[in-house]
Amino acid sequence: MAPARTLQLQRISAPLVVFLAVLSVLKTGNCEEQVPLILWTSEGTSVPSQSPPTAGHIVGQQQLASYLEKALEAGPRNVVLFLQDKMSVEDFTMYGGAFGNKQDSVFPNLEGALRSSSSPLVLPAVSWPASNAVIGQLQDQLETSPLYMDPETLSQLRLNTSSPALLVFRLPYGMGADLMSAKEILSGNDEVIGQVLSIMRTQSVPYTAIYTALRPSQEAASLSVEASLGGGRSLLQARGGYRERGRERERQRKIKEKAGIYGPVEFKEGDNTCILLWATGLSVSILRSGRWEDHNLTPSTFGEGVSPKLHGSSCDKTKARLVLNYENVLGHRSFKLIFAMSQRHYQVSARRWFTLDAVELEYDGTKATFNGSRNIYAPAEYSYRCESVTNFRWPLLVPRSSKDPANQWRVSLEDFQIQGFNVSGGEFSYASDCAGFFSPGIWMGLMTSLLMVLVLTYGLHMIMQLHTMDRFDDPKGPAISVPQTE
Known part of the structure; x- marks a missing residue:
């Protein structure tokens, strides 16, 4: 049994062994507050390697920004970001085929990308507020806006090395009553990663890839384990009751809103x-x-x-x-x-x-x-x-x-x-x-009044131009004779 395990370890690349070894020594109590982050470059791209943090160290936002800045200074500036909703180190130790723990790994495309990369960077413990800020940090360093895409859209996009691009691929993560649901979702996410990397290879554009998450999945995993063991049944029923009461409160709130301000x-x-x-x-x-x-x-x-x-x-x-x-x-x-x-x-x-x-x-x-x-x-x-x-x-x-x-x-x-x-x-x-003093109604009234004033002024001017006669008929005197020949 021992020689077989040794042979299996020899088949795993050095970066992946380091990655999984670091994951195995992390404390379980800290997993609820951190997520892993993996960074690698395309095959044939050589960048200076960076030293990963010591085991148990949690990478904060400033330190993560320093890692990203060094990677983008020497590496490709076409960045492919795989952003999963939730992810924790347990996802790799349970489904990554580490040390013979699982016979079938759900990350074959990710492992292949790490093997082909000359200098992968693995950060097993990144605080999840720092991972939430990854898009903003990349946006500031690349000076470009993120493009949310899927593999079908990427196949129609033409990239080049002259202008940087930030391509974001959102990956789901869900936990049902069955533990296999998480494995299937992670396997599907790995297939998406493989499709994206394949499209990038066909375009012959060097890239820097990052795989991380917004939230840790440890809490969701613990609830799923509890449900599978039967201990979470009453808890799930109670949570369902909370949802029913929440919907009732929402309905009452809408009724009150219609009735008053x-x-x-x-x-x-x-x-x-x-x-x-x-x-x-x-x-x-x-x-x-x-x-x-x-x-x-x-x-x-x-x-x-x-x-x-x-x-x-x-x-x-x-x-x-x-x-x-x-x-x-x-x-x-x-x-x-x-x-x-x-x-x-x-x-x-x-x-x-x-x-x-x-x-x-x-x-x-x-x-x-x-x-x-x-x-x-x-x-x-x-x-x-x-x-x-x-x-x-x-x-x-x-x-x-x-x-x-x-x-x-x-x-x-x-x-x-x-x-x-x-x-x-x-x-x-x-x-x-925000409405100014001169509203449209006021302007209309002013213009109408001005028009009436102009008409009145013109009328007064015409009246003032009238001249009275200088001679009048005297009934007691001779009639005024007006020559008609002139």
Whole structure:
């Protein structure tokens, strides 16, 4: 038995042995807070190798950015990012065929890519907030927007080495009542990786590939094991009951919303309210395959009994930041809608004004930014209100640049009101409306009045041009004779 195991280890490439060995010594207690990250380059591409961290060390966001920067400085700048919803080291130790633990590995394409790469980089423990920021870090280093693709779309795309590209392939991860479901999904993801790498080879374009996840899967795996052993049956039943009660609360909330007006979103710093937000409609849309996909955020933000998640929000005397956190928005597990405001003194008007500097969308590590400071502003002691704030119909929000991902998004705020400073008593201050003083109705009235004044002036001018006769008939005297021959 021992010689057979030794022979099997000899068949595994050196990078893969190091990778699986590091995975085997990690502590189980830390797996719930970290995800692995694997980086490799295309066959025939030579880049300087980087030393992986010591066993048990968790790579943070700054250290991960340093690894990526060094890899992209010397390696290809066409990046293929395989971003899985969930992944933990147990997925490799259970299904990767490590040390004879499993006879059939579900990662043949990944293992083949690691064998062919001259300098693969394996980071077994990356904090999942850092892995969430991978897209943003790559976007900043490559100075290009991410392209979310699938193998069919990639086969129609023509890449070149002169301009960098960031290609993102989202991979699913699901856990059912059967442990084999995870194995089948991982095997399917590996097939997708193989298809993508095959297409890249046919185009003869060197690339840098990264395989990581947004969240660890340890928690989901533990629940599945518990369910398979029979200990999780009551827990799953209870969770089902929670869902039923949740649907009932949602139905009651909608009934109450139809009957009355709900309150604004309120963020407090200590016991004092410092930011208020209200709208009758809040929705976002993304452009995919030539059509817009909409998602209504109003039920998750406003309403009786609705408490939106505001972690990340902050406020002080000069800056305010309201962060609305959502889940599962248009296929993005993590989604944030951020309102960034500031106030300062303007010497021209001799008073303080506050502006809505930016409206930001953060989703799975990508950031889309709309500038709003040119159109959305009000005196510092007032709130700001507008019937419609959008970036596509009479836009008040403008994408930061032509390459910003905001060009693929639409944001719509109906009957919008916001105040980030000088909030008193938890209520909005006097509202400065976006409609100017000279509304269309006022302009129409002014133009009509001006036309009438011009007509009256012309009439008075014509009347003033009339001259009276200098001679009149005297009934007692001779008649005036007017010669007809002249």
